[in-house]
Amino acid sequence: MERATLLRSSLACNRLFSFRSSTRLGLSRSSSSSFSSSSPRNHRHNRHLIASITGRSLLRRHWILLSASSSSPSFSLRREKRFSTLSPRAVGAPTQSPSEFSEVQDEVAEKLGFEIVSEEFIGECKSKAVLFRHKKTGAEVMSVLNDDENKVFGIVFRTPPKDSTGIPHILEHSVLCGSRKYPLKEPFVELLKGSLHTFLNAFTYPDRTCYPVASTNTKDFYNLVDVYLDAVFFPKCVEDFQTFQQEGWHYELNDPSEEISYKGVVFNEMKGVYSQPDNILGRTAQQALFPDNTYGVDSGGDPKVIPKLTFEEFKEFHRKYYHPSNARIWFYGDDDPNERLRILSEYLNMFDASSAPSESKIESQKLFSEPVRIVEKYPAGEGGDLKKKHMVCLNWLLSDKPLDLETELTLGFLDHLMLGTPASPLRKILLESGLGDAIVGGGIEDELLQPQFSIGLKGVSEGDIQKVEELVMNTLKKLAEEGFDADAVEASMNTIEFSLRENNTGSFPRGLSLMLRSMGNWIYDMNPFEPLKYEKPLLALKARITKEGSKAVFSPLIEKFILNNPHCVTVEMQPDPEKASRDEAAEKEVLEKVRASMTEEDLAELARATQELRLKQETPDPPEALRAVPSLSLLDIPKEPIRVPTEMGDINGVKVLEHDLFTNDVLYTEAVFNMNSLKQELLPLVPLFCQSLLEMGTKDLTFVQLNQLIGRKTGGMSVYPLTSSVRGKEDPCSHIIVRGKAMAGRAEDLFNLVNCVLQEVQFTDQQRFKQFVSQSKARMENRLRGSGHGIAAARMDAKLNIAGWISEQMGGVSYLEFLQTLEEKADQDWEGISSSLEEIRKSLLSRSGCLINMTAEGKNLKSAEKHVSKFLDLLPASSPYEATTWNARLSPGNEAIVIPTQVNYVGKAGNLYETGYQLSGSAYVVSKHISNTWLWDRVRVSGGAYGGFCDFDTHSGIFSFLSYRDPNLLKTLDVYDGTAEFLRQLEMDDDTLTKAIIGTIGDVDSYQLPDAKGYSSLLRYLLGVTDEERQRRREEILSTSLKDFKEFAEAIESVKDRGVAVAVASPDDVDAANKERDNFFQVKKAL
């Protein structure tokens, strides 16, 4: 629930995508810093992004920075028993230990219509896994039993598309819009509002569609399962043309005299995707690598092709593929395995076997005998230097069939060696070449039937394209000839082993990450147990490396799969400043033709249908339909917040927070330094300062050696700034945090390394610094296109308060502008920059401004203390600089940041505390309700945007409205302005209110792994949130009444009257808005 303003721009979608899904064994690309330059190919679409952007974002977000360096989807480890009793959720659903459940007897299964195919105990995840087959339909069920309270269910269908109309994606959205047992508009949203889910979403892959849910509360969990099962097998959408129109596409005509436009949630979601150059590149490459099978089309949907999809095709696709015979079903956790089968049998027994499994089989792509080259254009801004905006990426299809597990693991390892960290040779050589700004291509990608490898650069001059291609090939040849150095191999091995054993899946439930991994085999009719077992192949690989040497292991792979492999597609992307307007014009032309072909009656009929659809969308569900969705009662909700054990001590005069939690012998630590004596003008340099600490090297160690040392001795380190307002205080909280983790036995190494990066790194490497600048610039540009709502939010915060201003200097449009001038300055005045970096260090490093946070088992905490003490001894007692007060804000007017895009991001915000509003816990309930009803219905459902939501930062008092991939601009602002009125008119029965309260508690109690608990506790300490306050807020949440909604309307009215609007939008839409509303926006060109 805590939220600060830093890095508001990092996104839910990105997070899911960057949760590395590439290798079936889940070896994540590790980076010793929080700056990862390569993003995997975004081939998965999520149904929604809401739950993860709003509310509890800060905790998760920072957490992901670290877990990004180690986010290995992995295996469940032993949990200490006392742990689950600490969790108040256990009150709602007393957790039985698995041993208390009767074993699944063959006869129980038999009676319910299942037969056991095979069963295994899987040591890596301490689980008993049983694979069942439903005899009547052939549906396969994996039932995984262990003591993880975070239970997971998922049902996955094989859904290979034949064209790019986006059928699987539109269907994924649509089945969650009402079903036989739950006949309301969107049961999915009811679950978002009123359940304790720890995960709720749906994904479309190129060849499968996946519906996962998770909860720690057993009753809640089975509710979620039932709603999902009913949705996939008996959705209303196959009879309801209007759902197809709403989620897919339709013509919109408000008045017969106006122009026709396209609307639809998926249509606009995909327009956003097709506005991002990295996405266009990934799609082009995949389609060119697989011209002959299903991967040659876009399962997400190409906005140009989506309007070709008919309702008949849509229905037929569901009939054919959403069938038990074509399903793979996953259960995981500590609930009763018999109950799982009982719930399933009710649904599965209603079907007979179908021919779907043979129809949905994924055919493999045959290998080419000749390489292929493709040139594609992408929409670029008119300003800026277009010459250095080309992209080039080399892509290989590695094999014409799936690889065995050991080869896959070895390739994953090779991928990490070549690209995993900033010190990895392929990544390093490409970035140091100066030929481009940032890496593109995700390295090894093996989640589909056949594995691929991609690598390239963006920010390249047209004349350098060929040089990049040669550099990639020559570097790969050199690596095959010379092999990797022993320290690098050791560092990769340690990083991979650490992440497998740590099993830190971030905010993703562990059971879900296992499911996705198992599915990588299972969906192709291969052994689903195999990907869950890494110990044996890992041992075998280690033994081979020891015996034969790493060169003998890796060189043949590089030769066979890459150098001597003719199935290579080179994609070159050219910037085209006219492409966006050309696409726009083409779409307009199509629509004009459609209009011209219509008679007056047709037009009147279309306007009527548009009205009818909108009316339906805006009419609330009747209470009895809403009541159909099962929900918990307030009695199921624990009355107290989750408390994190915290001991506050003192070492050498420095405050130390210790959290005694079971972490399986991993020590997590944060060293926190106050930024309050830093000069204002140095703020924009802070992110680059942080990167320099991890990636510049010391007097004795090159940056490569330093990086390898971190890889060999720890589980990863990251350095980043944290800024937030503090409620009731003038001054913001602003710190730099160094996070690190290691096995507890290596605590000394960990603190030595923290000291080393902080004190010994030298800011002398001008060339590397210049690379950081161009990488950061590329990243910011990407963020502007892909996460414009985050950029808009940061901009609004910067206009409204000081903490927001600081964050925007380090991560918003101001930061991008700073980077643009810094490129030149790094050439002209490197001395000046270098001494500024040194000055940042001097103003930060002191015992008086330091705080240490540690999370581990008690004995490991105690034994780490002496190393903490030594670390603190080495710090100067105080900073040589006086504490400064920053005081700056951006000018308060409305602003439009103009970028080449087909969809907009629209924001409006105001500070509620300035109007005298006093925080109450009910504000969480009210703002969640606004997001899930008013904004969901108006901005997404009838407005056609992919997302619309609000966010209340309870530290600053800033209430923001934001939309995501939005076809509208002023219209969305009008919706925001109508919020107070919506609240005033609101009527709510007890059921709805209870759901809103329970859903809010679900957010507040979001599931956290131990390191995240320790980190949340640190943030609460920094932001002055006590356990007493949390208790009070919880009581206020639980006792929220309709009166609170009405009172909040008065506070929110001030956003309408005095708030500031910022949009990241297309030039045409901004022009139109400024014409309609007399220069409403000040215009700023950003790309």
Ligand SMILES: [Zn+2]
């Ligand atoms: Zn979607």
